[in-house]
Amino acid sequence: MDQPLNDQHGMSLEELQALDQKHHLHPFTAASALRQAPPFLIDNADGCYVMGQGIRLLDMMAGLGCVNIGYGREELSTTAQKAMQTLSYYHSFSAVSNPTAAALAGRIAALAPDGMNKVFFANSGSEANETILKVIAFYWRQLGKPEKRIIITRDYAYHGSTIATTALNGNAAMQEPFGIESGPDILRAAAPFWYRDGGDLTPEEHGLAAAKSIEEKILEAGADNVAAVFVEPVQATMGAIIPPDVYFPEVERICRKYNVLLVADEVVTGLGRTGHWFAQETFGFKADIMTLAKGLSSGYCPISAAVLHDDIATVIEDGETVFQHGFTTSAHPVMAAVALRNLDVIAEERLVERIHDDIGPYFSQKLQELSASPIVGEVRTCGLIAGIELVQDKATRTQYPIELALCEHVSQAALVRGVIVRPTGNALVLCPPFIASRAEIDLTVDVLQQALEDVHSALVAG
Ligand SMILES: Cc1ncc(COP(=O)(O)O)c(C=O)c1O
Structure with a gap:
């Protein structure tokens, strides 16, 4: 742990930095920054x-x-080691599972808001959100409403880096270099960002106006064509935008009124960050579907979850059509064990x-x-x-x-x-x-x- 860097791989710091500069394509990094200075290891x-x-x-x-x-928790490293020795991998396709994935699904369901009982495992927040886009499309098709395809997101949104989630984002700089456009199936409503966009309104008035802009988008598209509204309870990536209390109950009311699903992207907020296990509790609303990622393993390993309310899961599971979706490492037994132990630590240490x-x-x-x-x-x-x-x-x-x-x-x-x-x-x-x-x-x-x-x-x- 305290070993100097150059002992770790038989190379000097400078050699490792040179390898990184030469061979490592960094996420979200200006290449010019890496040309000017070596990466900080x-x-x-x-x-x-x-x-x-x-x-x-x-x-x-x-x-x-x-x-x-926090970093370096021994509970998690010993759990990972034991889990890896016991069952280093098995998949969860075709009606197979493993004990840790089963226990973790149960734990998430027990913690989650009422009725959110079905968990799909992926590896990152982006994948969990991408999974949800497929869940939503599948759900409305199963209900005989394939025309319900439009997703409403918001200005300043960040839902991930895959092609589909990039299209949801409210940040042109992440889209234009790839020629990704939101397109006709994604509409963007205002965010409750009073400080920047609120003008002369009070924060509450602006929050209600931002919620109303979701309703306006639904009416513009026709409610029969709108599948879901995607929201981050706190828009963390784009500046920690925190809505006023009036905002989310109104968003939920609008979604219910027009029979539009409400998706809470709790990748950042889920599992405690806002002072409740889920930000839906902090802001007084209930989503139909939520996604979890970062805090699920405290970053110790890649694992994420899409959590469905029973009303959605029933439709997904009841028909004859198979939900043709999954990843080689969905419900990975080692990742699940680490996540489970992480949730234990959060609970034990209150x-x-x-x-x-x-x-x-x-x-x-x-x-x-x-x-x-x-x-x-x-x-x-x-x-x-x-x-x-x-x-x-x-x-x-x-x-x-x-x-x-x-x-x-x-x-x-x-x-x-x-x-x-x-x-x-x-x-x-x-x-x-x-x-x-x-x-x-x-x-x-x-x-x-x-x-x-x-x-x-x-x-x-x-
Ligand atoms: C709200 C939100 N959703 C989704 C993501 C994407 O998660 P990941 O980077 O694990 O794909 C992020 C990442 O910061 C996020 O903040």
Whole structure:
């Protein structure tokens, strides 16, 4: 664990960096950045900290919002080792299963909101969402309504990186380079992003207007043609957009009124992050289908789940037509064992309750101190997710030009002081491990204050 990098593979740090630069195509990475500087190699991690090249960093992003129970937990590594020795692999096609997958499906059903009892396993959030797109198409066809094909998503959405999920995303920069368009079967409604888009409305008025824009899209397309509305309860990737309380009950009402399925993409929010096991509980709504990924194994291994309400599962399973869908590693016994143990740890250590009653409120209160910065317009939090919106003019909520890359500068300034946060457009996102302490939150706020001050001084100096 503490072995220096160059002992791990019989190579020096520089040799490994050169191999990475030459042979590794990185996800979501500007190639120019890798040409300018070698990749930073993280080689071990523990608790809330990652280490690499002799540097220790407080990871307030929990990787990519996934390492919820913290790094390096022995419970999970011993579970993985035992599971791998016992049953290293078997598939789940053709009516076969394995004990850990069965137990994990049962555990998810027991935790999930009422009636969500059927679980399909995949490997990533994108695959779980892609699975849902097929579930939805299959469901409406089984019901003799193949014309119900249109999916409604929202501005700023992020549902994944496969072709179909990219088409759902509300970010043209992820679509255009591939010639992917949303097309006539995907319509985009407004997001409840009051700070950027709310104008003179109150957050509640804007939330209701954003919900109404979903209704308008349904009416525009004709309810008979609309299959589902896809929502992330908190739009984490695009700046931690947190809806007002009035929003989701209204979205649910609209979906029910027009017989449109409601899908909650709980890839980030599911399994505790918002202070409840599911964000549907935090925001007071019930979806027909939800997807889970990141927190399912706390990032220890790739596993995701699509969870169906009984009303959907019955239709999928009752007909003669086979649901022709699956992955070689669906319900992988080792991944399932790790996920199960991860859920045990969350329950045993009462981490969801901790977010709800203790560390979540502290995180929220402490981060508000950043609002005093002249360039912070809004600090929004929900459980252990935060978005810090940078702004040029607080009164008018005018943004800085995105080309200034202010968030990148702030996050770099925080990084050199030892704290990882994530820049996204004009917002900084924090998604810390559930085990983050008050002292770690205090340190983060101190570091961000200094980082914001650096960037503000540079702006003032011109
Ligand atoms: C809300 C949401 N859905 C889906 C995904 C895609 O998950 P994955 O990267 O595991 O494919 C992400 C990833 O960040 C996400 O934030």
